[in-house]
Amino acid sequence: MILGILKEPSPETRVSLHPEAVKVLTGSGNQVLIETGAGDSSFLSDAVYQEAGATVKSRVEVLETAEMIFQITPLDAEDQKKLSRGKYLVGVYQPLVARELMKSLAETGVTLLSMDSIPRITRAQSMDVLSSMSTVSGYKAVLLAAANLPRFFPMLMTAAGTIAPAKVLIIGAGVAGLQAIATAKRLGAVVEAFDTRPSVKEQVESLGGKFVEVPGAVEDKGAGGYAVEQSEEYKQKQSEMLEKSIIKSDVVITTALIPGRKAPILITRSMLEKMKAGAVVVDLAAANGGNCEGTENNKTVTLSGVTIIGNSALPASMPEDASKMYSKNVQNLLKLLLNEDKINLNFEDEIIKGTCITHDGAIIYEPLLK
Structure with missing residues (x-):
């Protein structure tokens, strides 16, 4: 041929x-x-x-x-x-x-x-482009965040005093999220991760992250590893729990996507206003509208003192x-x-x-x- x-x-x-x-x-x-x-x-x-x-x-x-x-x-x-x-x-x-x-x-x-x-089944794992490219995106997202954060990632003990490690929150523990957790831990950050699928808790913890759990999530094993639409009651609980983690984080990396739909908004303007000055958000769902209000695809913007990096083409950077x-x-x-x-x-x-x-x-x- x-x-x-x-x-x-x-x-x-x-x-x-x-x-x-x-x-x-x-x-x-x-x-x-x-x-x-x-x-x-x-x-x-x-x-x-x-x-x-x-x-x-x-x-x-x-x-x-x-x-x-x-x-x-x-x-x-x-x-x-x-x-x-x-x-x-x-x-x-x-x-x-x-x-x-x-x-x-x-x-x-x-x-x-x-x-x-390509169906996300065991036999097709070696052909799964989404997983391969998500690995690249998760890794590079952390490096982008570290480059834009005005603070160190690891804890440093110096003659000038001790510097506390950065706090990183990963929203979405799919392939990109798990790679981001692993990379952030290697750089010395304190890492938390959230996902609507309770089944990924063990994977998050195996990489050294703390799992932020919101009870009551619906999980569909037939969804090919993706998150599924949740009830309004759950979304309210999720928003309240996430806000507590978001406002104390130095870096937030979002990866939440639902196939064929606009990406859910997980970081609102009011949350941005409560975040630390100089904090960084890397939105890997930017191509589908973004998980953060204010995200612009393939652009870096600053809102309320927070740097928001919307980049759907990170694989092309490696x-x-x-x-x-x-x-x-x-x-x-x-x-x-x-x-x-x-x-x-x-x-x-x-x-x-x-x-x-x-x-x-x-x-x-x-x-x-x-």
Whole structure:
């Protein structure tokens, strides 16, 4: 099969397939085309890809020749026009949010595989892009917070006196939250974490964090590890409990998302006004509206003396390792999809069924159809 890797539009710095994956794919009989300079922002030169077996081509040549095309960010309208019916497209498309784009791609007749829709089941862990990129985001969020906080993270005992450690609150103990807990602890902070899922308490405590528990949470084991909508009574209790932790924290990192919905507001303006001057909020839910009132996606703002960092593109700030992780996820998915050098689109497989959004001129992704 002819596979094509496209250069990502700025500000994205990652690349879909790492040379290590290219070497494996060409070794199994596939032909790999790569757009000139596609790996430059990830510190991977065209020469490195050529050594791995790829052929360097122009963007137009890749779009026209490749049978399966890889670009992390959605293709723009001009690129979509260059796609012929029956091609395969692999990237991160957020189908529950970008509904009009899904209709447009279906009309084009391409088969779209959205890496962020891979079912969160045990068998698919090696393909789970959301988990891989959340690991990067959780780690980098703590480093951003430390860089912007006007205080030390660890406790320091100096000739000038003792400096108390920073207090960090992590809201949401998914993959990003757990990585943030681990990183903040390594930097010497005192860490608390909150999540609506009581089942994550043990994981939080195993990393050295204190679990902030609000009784009465509803947990759905069928939600793929995500939080679910809670009752109004619970939300009130949650807000009261969180406020106590928020106003005493030097750093708050928020990661709370509900798939297909606007991110819940967990830090209100009144809470910001009560926080310490110089405190930092890093909002990893910024792309979906943010967990903090006042968050602006991909911007840093200051409200009531609190620095609010809204950044939904943290994986792109560590392009080399983030690309390697993303590429490995894609490579593992291709093991299911490619039978030698031919496509095997088996809709009886729940991973393929859950990842495929459009096929044969129609939207087939069940959550979107509902």
